[in-house]
Every structure is written in structure tokens, then in C-alpha cells.
Amino acid sequence: MAEAIMSFTIIKPLGHSSLQSTKWDMLHPSSKSLEGSNKKRASLCKVNAFPDWPLTLMAVLVEHAEGQRDLITHKSIWHLSDKAIKNVYAFYMMFTCWGCLFFGATKDPYYDSEVYRGDGGDGTGHWFYEKQEDIEEAARAELWREELIEEIEQKVGGLQELEEAGRK
Amino acid sequence: MATTPLLPKSTSPFVSNPLSLSSAHTHFIKPSFFNPLEHSHACTKRPTVQVHAKKKNPWLDPFDDGEDPEMEYGSMFADGKQEEDTRPPDAPNNPYGFLKFPMGFAVEIASLPLKIRGDVRRCCCMISGGVYENLLFFPAIQLIKDRYPGVLIDVIASARGKQTYELNKNVRWATVYDIDDDWPEPGDYTDMTGELKGRYYDMVLSTKVGGLGHAAFLFMTTARDRVSYIYPNVNAAGAGLLLSETFTAESINLSEGGYNMYQQMVDWLGRPSRTVPKQPVPPLRVSISRKLKQVVAEKYTNAGVEKGKYIVIYGIESDSKASMQSRGDTDSLLPIQVWADIADSIRGMKPVFVIPHEKERENVEEIVGEDASIVFITTPGQLAALINDSAGVIATNTAAVQLANAREKPSIALFCSELKGRLFVPNAEEKKCIVVSSKTGKLIDIEVEAVKQAMQIFDVSLALA
Numbered sequence: 321m322a323e324a325i326m327s328f329t330i331i332k333p334l335g336h337s338s339l340q341s342t343k344w345d346m347l348h349p350s351s352k353s354l355e356g357s358n359k360k361r362a363s364l365c366k367v368n369a370f371p372d373w374p375l376t377l378m379a380v381l382v383e384h385a386e387g388q389r390d391l392i393t394h395k396s397i398w399h400l401s402d403k404a405i406k407n408v409y410a411f412y413m414m415f416t417c418w419g420c421l422f423f424g425a426t427k428d429p430y431y432d433s434e435v436y437r438g439d440g441g442d443g444t445g446h447w448f449y450e451k452q453e454d455i456e457e458a459a460r461a462e463l464w465r466e467e468l469i470e471e472i473e474q475k476v477g478g479l480q481e482l483e484e485a486g487r488k
Numbered sequence: 489m490a491t492t493p494l495l496p497k498s499t500s501p502f503v504s505n506p507l508s509l510s511s512a513h514t515h516f517i518k519p520s521f522f523n524p525l526e527h528s529h530a531c532t533k534r535p536t537v538q539v540h541a542k543k544k545n546p547w548l549d550p551f552d553d554g555e556d557p558e559m560e561y562g563s564m565f566a567d568g569k570q571e572e573d574t575r576p577p578d579a580p581n582n583p584y585g586f587l588k589f590p591m592g593f594a595v596e597i598a599s600l601p602l603k604i605r606g607d608v609r610r611c612c613c614m615i616s617g618g619v620y621e622n623l624l625f626f627p628a629i630q631l632i633k634d635r636y637p638g639v640l641i642d643v644i645a646s647a648r649g650k651q652t653y654e655l656n657k658n659v660r661w662a663t664v665y666d667i668d669d670d671w672p673e674p675g676d677y678t679d680m681t682g683e684l685k686g687r688y689y690d691m692v693l694s695t696k697v698g699g700l701g702h703a704a705f706l707f708m709t710t711a712r713d714r715v716s717y718i719y720p721n722v723n724a725a726g727a728g729l730l731l732s733e734t735f736t737a738e739s740i741n742l743s744e745g746g747y748n749m750y751q752q753m754v755d756w757l758g759r760p761s762r763t764v765p766k767q768p769v770p771p772l773r774v775s776i777s778r779k780l781k782q783v784v785a786e787k788y789t790n791a792g793v794e795k796g797k798y799i800v801i802y803g804i805e806s807d808s809k810a811s812m813q814s815r816g817d818t819d820s821l822l823p824i825q826v827w828a829d830i831a832d833s834i835r836g837m838k839p840v841f842v843i844p845h846e847k848e849r850e851n852v853e854e855i856v857g858e859d860a861s862i863v864f865i866t867t868p869g870q871l872a873a874l875i876n877d878s879a880g881v882i883a884t885n886t887a888a889v890q891l892a893n894a895r896e897k898p899s900i901a902l903f904c905s906e907l908k909g910r911l912f913v914p915n916a917e918e919k920k921c922i923v924v925s926s927k928t929g930k931l932i933d934i935e936v937e938a939v940k941q942a943m944q945i946f947d948v949s950l951a952l953a
Contacts, residue, residue, distance in 0.1 A: 453661055453662075453663065456653075456654075456661075456662060457660055457661055459654070459777060459779075460653070460654075460656065460657055460659055460660070462777065463657040463775050463777045464657035464658070464775075466775075466777065466778065467657055467775050
């Protein structure tokens with residue numbers, strides 16, 4: 321099929337005007353035959369999906385023969401280059417992977433289970449991990465203060481005894 | 489100048505005189521121009537430093553020829569111990585939450601003491617082994633705390649060993665990670681590596697007798713001082729490359745050293761520096777929290793004994809992991825029949841049998857009798873609290889002996905040989921501890937008569953009390 325299209329004379333539309341010329345072709349299929357001679361000829365119009373990106377969305381082939389109705393072949397296949405096909409598939413794969421991970425994780429009972437959330441939270445969506453370690457650390461700090469207070473009390477007691485002994 | 493205590497004393501001259509700030513750079517390198525007295529002082533001190541300097545590993549830095557003999561130290565960050573707290577005070581009136589930095593505070597030199605004086609702000613201790621080994625590391629932790637005031641000490645220990653840190657007030661975080669495991673879960677390993685790196689330690693100590701693999705683990709913490717024991721054999725090859733200080737263990741099992749099993753590390757930690765004398769090793773002490781005491785008081789009251797009127801019996805043979813033995817002395821548990829014999833001769837006190845597993849309760853009741861006082865305890869914290877409220881302890885070579893010594897309770901320690909007894913309880917008389925050892929080298933052959941003879945220590949302590 322590609323060879324068949326390539327064998328026709330191809331009117332290369334000029335960038336932005338390609339869509340307009342195609343429209344013209346579609347609306348007035350016989351317009352080009354009015355000004356031409358009696359010979360059989362054909363013309364091809366392509367529409368790009370994006371002006372700068374070679375992604376052909378639609379091709380309209382107008383075959384014109386003397387004394388006959390114009391034969392219009394209207395192809396709306398996407399003509400993708402190898403690179404474009406690769407891009408599409410790459411995107412498809414990436415989306416699939418991301419989708420599996422993302423949508424798979426949204427409803428995983430594991431993340432709401434005691435195993436994952438077990439360490440606690442304050443009920444506002446802020447989860448505390450390693451809460452156990454913090455509790456233990458606080459307990460040891462408390463122990464340190466207790467001992468310090470005991471030591472100070474002992475020293476103060478000793479001082480008071482000394483003072484009393486000094487008074488006597 | 490109310491804020492000067494935050495800065496080293498030497499900064500005050502150029503705080504008052506901003507023009508001389510440019511000399512701050514040269515001040516600690518060549519102070520001899522400014523202060524000839526200090527120069528002579530440094531000269532007299534230098535030889536003592538060189539005596540204690542150990543041979544450097546030439547692989548670490550091929551251009552490091554040791555301490556520069558021409559190097560002159562000024563007074564800035566060079567003398568004495570580090571400051572307890574280098575954090576400037578809060579400024580409550582500051583709208584931006586800045587701290588109250590003293591005049592002339594130079595952020596640029598804030599980290600200099602880490603280089604010059606070798607300050608340690610955060611220290612991580614990785615302790616290999618169970619409860620006993622961790623308990624014996626307590627004096628070292630206290631020594632670090634004394635030598636480097638204001639240091640934050642974290643501990644990495646096995647699940648069993650970590651429970652010991654309920655008794656230690658000097659430790660900030662105790663994390664469970666088994667460094668003895670040669671094949672850790674890759675996830676655990678990388679997680680721990682990242683966590684340790686993220687804590688920015690200045691010094692990492694490890695008591696695992698390790699090789700290159702363990703050295704790599706320590707290296708990845710990016711701490712300045714990576715200190716570890718290494719194998720006494722060829723397996724230590726390459727470990728020294730990644731460590732800044734290594735101790736060659738006398739044998740693969742460090743615990744065989746007994747009470748002073750960490751002697752090499754403790755010697756290094758307490759080493760004298762320029763003006764700081766050698767730090768003495770403090771005795772083993774444990775602290776018990778009020779909550780722990782309450783819990784244990786409830787336990788032994790349920791068992792039918794009163795505070796101060798019972799004797800703890802520890803070391804009943806069991807396959808429980810909670811028996812708190814040392815790895816250096818595997819023959820350290822006695823069957824309940826022997827304990828029943830020993831407990832028979834206790835006069836005026838009630839024996840309290842501590843079982844490490846609930847399944848032992850039946851055996852004890854069967855042999856000692858239904859009315860025996862039995863307390864189920866697995867954690868060293870509860871055992872310490874129980875010993876603290878007791879009149880004395882009779883135990884085999886388990887953590888109970890060390891805990892009794894730490895709380896200065898009279899104790900009778902049963903050992904499989906005299907040598908082990910000397911190793912694990914040095915200076916027994918000072919610690920009010922009587923070591924009874926078996927003649928044959930097997931604990932099971934211990935003479936119950938000798939234990940009964942030794943029991944007068946409890947009467948003596950009662951009479952004193």
C-alpha cells in the first residue's frame with residue numbers, strides 16, 4: 321500500500337496550510353479537475369497530527385480521470401514512523417508499570433495493617449515510626465535525671481550535716 | 489561578657505579586639521611569637537605524647553609520618569576535655585528562632601575542636617554478644633561519658649543485649665541489629681548502614697572480633713574514628729585499611745577475657761592526651777528506674793517474699809535463651825536438684841528461684857516443693873531490680889553475679905574452675921562476693937558444703953544492717 325501511495329505525485333502541503341488544502345479537497349473533490357487538462361492524474365494530501373511532528377493522521381487521495389467521476393480514496397490510518405511507534409510503546413510500558421505500582425498501592429490492606437502502622441500515630445495522618453525507641457530513650461533520660469536528683473540530694477544532705485556539725 | 493563561657497578562653501582576647509581576628513588562624517599553629525611561655529610548656533609535654541603514640545597503619549595515609557614535632561599548639565581547643573554543651577543558649581526574644589550567639593562567635597571554627605582535640609560529640613558502640621557482654625561494657629560507656637563530657641552515646645546490640653540498656657542512664661538510643669550475624673538480610677544491612685551514616689557519628693566502637701567485612705560496615709558509617717577488634721589470625725587481612733584503630737583480640741572469643749574483656753579498648757579510650765591525664769575505668773554500676781522497681785516488687789510480693797528478706801537464686805539449668813550466660817563460660821548452669829540442696833541450708837531467709845522460662849516452674853515446684861517462691865524473669869532490668877531488693881544472691885557465672893556486684897549486694901558466685909572465677913570476678917573481697925569454684929573443672933561437681941560455708945556472708949551483712 322505504501323508503494324502505491326508513494327507512486328502518486330505528492331503535493332507537499334506547506335506546514336500550517338496542509339489542513340486547509342485537505343479540507344478543500346474533501347469539500348470540493350472535483351475542483352482540481354476543473355482547471356486541469358483531460359489527462360488522468362492524481363493528487364495526495366496528508367494531514368499531520370502535529371505541525372512539527374511526523375505523525376500522519378489522514379491521507380486523502382484524489383484520482384482524476386477524464387469523463388469519469390473522481391475516485392477519492394480517503395485513508396485515515398495513522399502513519400507512524402518507527403521512532404514514533406517506539407515512543408508510543410515506551411509510554412505505554414511506563415504508564416503500565418507506574419499504574420500497577422500506584423493503583424496497586426492505593427488499596428493495599430498491608431499499609432493499613434498493624435504490621436505497618438503498628439508503631440502508632442496521632443490520629444491525624446502523621447505516623448510516628450520508631451516510637452518504641454523514643455519511649456526507651458525518654459525512659460533512660462528520666463533515669464539519668466532521677467540519679468542526678470538523688471546525687472544532689474545526697475550532697476545537700478551531706479552539706480547540711482556538715483553545717484550542723486559546724487554549728488555544734 | 490556574660491557569654492564568654494561558651495567560647496574557649498583563648499578567644500576572648502580577640503573578641504574584645506576585632507583587629508586581631510586575622511591572627512586567629514596563626515594563633516594555634518605558631519603561638520610562640522605571641523606567647524613564649526606557652527611554647528616552653530608545650531615542649532615539656534611533648535615527649536609524654538610520643539610515648540603513648542601507637543604505630544600508625546602506613547596504608548591509611550602513606551604521607552602521614554605521625555605527629556609533627558615542629559607543631560605548636562596554642563590554647564585554642566588544644567587543652568583539656570571538650571565542653572559539655574557547645575550549643576549556644578536560646579534567645580527567647582528572637583523573632584526568627586535564632587540562638588543567642590555570643591559576640592565574636594565564629595561558626596567557621598566551631599568544628600575545629602573535633603580536629604585539634606579529637607572531640608567526640610556522637611559515639612556509637614556496637615556490642616557483640618548477649619546480656620553478659622553488654623553488661624560488662626557499661627564501665628566503658630561510663631568512661632566515654634567521663635572522658636568526653638556531653639557526648640551522646642548510642643548502642644547497636646543484639647535483641648537480647650539491647651534489653652540491658654534499660655539499666656544504663658548514659659545511653660541515648662539502643663538499636664537492635666545483630667552484628668554477629670555474618671549473613672544479615674540485605675535490607676536490614678543497607679538500612680542500618682544508611683541509618684548510621686545519617687547519624688553522623690564521630691566515633692564508632694565495635695566489640696565484634698571482625699575482619700574486612702565488618703570493617704567495611706564500620707567504614708560506611710563515615711565516622712572519623714572507626715575502632716574495632718580484629719581477628720588474631722589471617723582473617724583480619726585488610727580490616728586495618730578501613731579502620732582507624734584496631735585491637736587484635738587475644739582469641740576469637742573475646743568473652744574469655746572475663747570481667748576485663750574490653751581491656752584493650754578501655755585502655756585506648758582512656759588514653760592520656762596532651763593535658764588530660766589517663767582516665768580511670770569506673771566500676772560497673774547499673775541504675776534501676778522507679779517503674780522497674782515497682783513492677784518487680786509486685787512480682788516478688790506475689791511470690792510470697794518481702795523486700796530485703798530473700799536470697800535470689802539464679803542459674804537454673806534450662807534451654808531458655810534468657811539464662812544470661814557469658815559466651816566465655818558455657819559451663820555455668822546447675823540443675824535444680826543441686827539448687828534445692830543449696831537452698832535447704834539457707835537460714836533466716838527465703839530463697840527466691842528465678843526461672844528463665846515458665847516451663848521450669850513445674851520442675852522447681854516438683855523438686856523444691858509447692859511452697860517455693862518462684863519468680864519468672866527474663867530481662868536483665870527486672871533481675872537487677874530483684875537483686876536490688878534482696879539480701880543477697882547465690883548464682884552461677886551469669887549476669888546475676890555482675891548485677892549483684894554492681895548494686896553492692898553480698899553474693900556467692902559458683903564457678904566451674906578457679907581460673908574462671910578470678911577472670912570473671914576480680915577483687916572478689918572488695919565486691920562482697922565469695923567465689924566458690926569446682927575442683928574438677930565441671931560446675932556439676934561443685935561442693936555444696938563449700939557453698940553452705942560461704943553463706944555466712946549473708947549473716948554478716950545482716951548483722952551490719
